[in-house]
Amino acid sequence: MTNSKAGADADSDPGATQSTDWADAIGDGGLVVVSNRQPYSHTRDRDEIIVEAQAGGLTAGLDPVMQAVGGTWIAWGDGDADREVVDENDCVPAPPDDPGYTLCRVWLDEAEVDDYYYGFSNQVLWPICHSALTNVTEWGRYWEQYRSVNERFVDAVEDHTEPGDIVWFQDYHFALAPAIARERVDDDTVLMQFWHIPWPAWDTFRGCPHGEAIIEGLLGNDLLVFHVPRYRENFLNCVETALDGADVGHETGTVSYEGGTTQVTEFPMGVEADKIAERAGSEAADEFWAEFTEKYQVADTVALGVDRLDYSKGIPERLRALEQFWERNPEWRGKLTYVEKGSETRSQIDSYQQVQEQIEAGVERVNDRFGTDDWTPVLSFDEYISQEALASLYRHSDLALVSPIRDGMNLVAQEYVAAQLDDDGVLVLSDQAGAGRLLDAAVMVKPQNTGAFADAIERALTMRGAERRARMQRLREQVAENDLATWTGLNLRAAMALRDGEGVRTPDLPTGGQP
Numbered sequence: 001m002t003n004s005k006a007g008a009d010a011d012s013d014p015g016a017t018q019s020t021d022w023a024d025a026i027g028d029g030g031l032v033v034v035s036n037r038q039p040y041s042h043t044r045d046r047d048e049i050i051v052e053a054q055a056g057g058l059t060a061g062l063d064p065v066m067q068a069v070g071g072t073w074i075a076w077g078d079g080d081a082d083r084e085v086v087d088e089n090d091c092v093p094a095p096p097d098d099p100g101y102t103l104c105r106v107w108l109d110e111a112e113v114d115d116y117y118y119g120f121s122n123q124v125l126w127p128i129c130h131s132a133l134t135n136v137t138e139w140g141r142y143w144e145q146y147r148s149v150n151e152r153f154v155d156a157v158e159d160h161t162e163p164g165d166i167v168w169f170q171d172y173h174f175a176l177a178p179a180i181a182r183e184r185v186d187d188d189t190v191l192m193q194f195w196h197i198p199w200p201a202w203d204t205f206r207g208c209p210h211g212e213a214i215i216e217g218l219l220g221n222d223l224l225v226f227h228v229p230r231y232r233e234n235f236l237n238c239v240e241t242a243l244d245g246a247d248v249g250h251e252t253g254t255v256s257y258e259g260g261t262t263q264v265t266e267f268p269m270g271v272e273a274d275k276i277a278e279r280a281g282s283e284a285a286d287e288f289w290a291e292f293t294e295k296y297q298v299a300d301t302v303a304l305g306v307d308r309l310d311y312s313k314g315i316p317e318r319l320r321a322l323e324q325f326w327e328r329n330p331e332w333r334g335k336l337t338y339v340e341k342g343s344e345t346r347s348q349i350d351s352y353q354q355v356q357e358q359i360e361a362g363v364e365r366v367n368d369r370f371g372t373d374d375w376t377p378v379l380s381f382d383e384y385i386s387q388e389a390l391a392s393l394y395r396h397s398d399l400a401l402v403s404p405i406r407d408g409m410n411l412v413a414q415e416y417v418a419a420q421l422d423d424d425g426v427l428v429l430s431d432q433a434g435a436g437r438l439l440d441a442a443v444m445v446k447p448q449n450t451g452a453f454a455d456a457i458e459r460a461l462t463m464r465g466a467e468r469r470a471r472m473q474r475l476r477e478q479v480a481e482n483d484l485a486t487w488t489g490l491n492l493r494a495a496m497a498l499r500d501g502e503g504v505r506t507p508d509l510p511t512g513g514q515p
Contacts, residue, residue, distance in 0.1 A: 022492045023068040031071035031492075032161055034153055034177065035170040036117065038103060039063045040094050041079030049081045051096045058170060058196065061272070061484055065492075067100035072160040074153060077105030089159070104156055108149065115145035117173070118348055125172045127351070128208045129197045130312045130406040135351040138209045150176040150217075158184045166495045169193040169221070176213065179220030182260065190499045192223035194491060196269070197408040198434070199231040202238045212242050219246075219257050222498050224264045225491060227409045227434040232266045253504075263504050267490040268438055269409050270483040273418040273476075276391055280419035285392035288385075292392075296379050299337040301461065304397035306390070306412045308345040309382070311355040314403040314430060314447040315340070319362035319378070321403075321445075321453035326370050326377065329458060333370055333377070336461065338401070340380040341393060394419035399426040399460045402433065403447040409434040413442070417479045423472040426460040438478050441471040 039059040041052050054060050059075075066073055073094065077083070082105055086092050090107070093099030108116070119142035127135035154177050157167055163186035169177055171194070178191050185191070195218075205211055215238060218224055226232045232253060239255050240248045247256040253264045279285060292298065303322075307313040322338055340363070346352045363380045370377045385393075394400070400416040410433040417427060417439070429435060429442035436444060445456045463471075494504045 022489055022496065023065075025496055026069055026071075026166060026492065027164070030162075030165045031066065031069040032157060032165055032167045033062055033066060033071065033073045033170065034157060034167065034174060035059060035062075035073070035075050036121075036173040038075035038077065038079075038105065039066075039073065040096060040103060041077070042081040042085050042092075043079045044081040044084075049084065052079070053095070061488075062170075063095070065488055067095070070101050071165075072102045072104055074104045074106060074156045074160065076108050078108075083107070090156075102160075104160055106149075106153055106156055112145050112149055114348075115139075115142045116149040118346065120146035121173050122346055123349060123351075124209060125175065125214070126197065126312075128205060128211075129172065129200055131198075131200050131204050132311065132351075132406075133204065133207050135311065136207065136209075137350075143210055147176055150174055151180055153177055154180045154184060157181050161185050161189055163188045164499065166190045166192065166492070166499070168491070168495070171196045176217035177220075179217040182220040188499070190223065190495045191221045192225070192491070192495045193218065193221045194225045194267075194269075195231070195408075196227075198406055199226055199235045199238070201234050202241050205234075205238050206242075211238075215239055215242055216257075219255060219260065219262045221262050223491075223495055223504065224262055225494070226264075226266045227268050228437040229266050230437075231408070231434070232264055235264060263494070263498060265494065265504055267487055267494075268434065268482055269411065269487045270479065270485075271411050271414045271418055272485070273414075273480045273483045276394075276415055276418035277421060279388045279391035280395040280421055282388050282391075284386065284388035285395065288389040288392045289396050292389075296337075297374065297376070298339070298379070299335050299375060301332075301336045302397045303336060303338045303399045303401055303457070304341070304393055304416070305338070305401050305403075306341045306393070306415075307343070309342045309352070309356045309359060310345055311351055312405050312407060314405045315342075316355065316358045316362050317405070317447040317450070317453070318401050318403045319359070319366055320450050321447075321457060322378070322401075323362075323366050323369070324450055324454040325457045326366075328454060332461070334372065334375045337376070338378045339393065339397070340378060341385070341390070342380060342382045344382055390415075391419045395421055395425075397425060399428055399457070401428050401457070402435075403428070403430045403445060403453070404433050405430070405447055407433040407435075411435075413439060414479045417472070417475045420472050420476060423469045423476070424465065425472055426463060426468055427472075427475060428456050428460050438482055439475055440478075441474040 037059050039054055043050050091102050091104045094101055094103040123137040236248050236250055239246050255262045326333055363378045366378050394416045402413045413429055413435040427442040430447050431444045443456050443460050445453045497504055
């Protein structure tokens with residue numbers, strides 16, 4: 001029995017490609033993925049063990065890639081029945097119903113999760129990379145556990161890697177692992193990493209505890225990839241400033257340090273646009289929208305936000321802009337409903353609790369100020385909804401408000417565009433999201449500029465139909481051209497090029513709304 005576990009989690013549901021041209025070139029079993037979260041977990045429901053599949057996010061996106069290659073996926077085993085189904089090597093076939101690769105689980109105890117994940121990963125690296133220095137909290141045990149867990153994951157890499165394999169580390173949870181692995185695996189093994197969050201400028205990163213060790217760890221990779229050129233250049237500047245003896249080629253994106261060379265480039269992550277469009281047009285999506293609008297008495301015009309309830313997402317700023325919009329434009333009271341589909345996250349951390357309380361207070365403030373017996377300005381909910389329901393929300397919303405204070409890419413913006421089958425929605429997008437590099441037909445805003453943000457909402461709502469359609473058609477083309485299949489192919493072909501002694505070309509990206 002397999003359940004789908006996801007709903008509308010922030011930067012959700014990228015999907016993946018089934019194309020096998022790069023898969024055949026990698027070689028059977030020649031790809032090892034390392035991520036914090038696992039694609040499938042086993043949980044106990046009384047006497048039955050249930051398989052839960054991550055239906056959204058990075059893990060769901062890479063799952064079909066691994067099925068095509070038949071490699072090994074190393075991840076934290078967080079399901080309460082995970083230990084009951086693994087073999088003597090802590091491995092289990094995946095997917096459970098039709099095995100195509102091996103899932104290898106690393107076990108973490110409560111202290112390790114608290115200090116490695118909630119501690120150093122999310123109270124040091126996350127705020128540093130999102131330029132939120134005031135949210136940094138560091139204790140010595142955080143760093144010790146982070147280093148120890150990185151070593152544990154490399155132990156698993158060493159056990160499951162053959163010469164010539166490609167090892168693909170995912171995200172900021174494993175900044176030390178590449179350098180550790182470089183000392184243990186064969187020289188022919190390609191180590192690569194995708195950094196899914198921003199990389200800050202040096203003036204911010206210099207506040208990072210153990211920052212030099214973080215950079216040295218990442219330089220253990222043969223290939224290090226960011227979303228957009230700005231993050232790549234920020235990283236190169238940090239290397240140049242922090243490490244004596246590092247030879248940095250800004251034009252080529254190469255770093256030579258202590259006998260090794262790392263190619264640094266950017267490949268913007270996308271979504272599986274075709275599948276999202278299919279869900280948006282499904283019967284289940286139509287049924288959800290009919291039930292949703294009847295249940296909540298939604299106004300004729302709908303604005304939408306889909307977010308993790310995270311301080312980087314700019315949700316309090318968005319609520320202030322909406323409040324100012326309704327204050328300035330009383331004719332829109334009763335005619336516009338803002339729907340906030342949130343997903344609670346990392347609530348064990350004080351800074352997350354605080355922003356979630358701010359969001360709750362902001363919703364209450366706006367509704368108390370403008371709401372009537374027949375109309376609630378802001379509908380906020382965090383219940384699980386299906387992927388078809390989420391696609392329905394995207395499709396039927398007249399505008400999406402995507403306003404992060406800082407965001408590596410932001411896949412929600414792309415998901416909204418992919419679901420716009422009628423080409424009549426407007427994307428209002430923060431210029432601090434990496435997606436602004438690609439989506440140049442969005443209405444760009446600075447989230448903290450409340451007045452200008454309110455003006456952008458008014459502009460989106462009053463935009464002529466022809467302009468709305470022209471903008472959305474361009475956005476849909478950009479999302480389709482830079483979908484997840486493209487991102488996967490760029491990363492893996494670059495790794496294979498390095499394995500074969502060839503160079504990696506920096507892609508030509510649209511200019512978009514930011515450098």
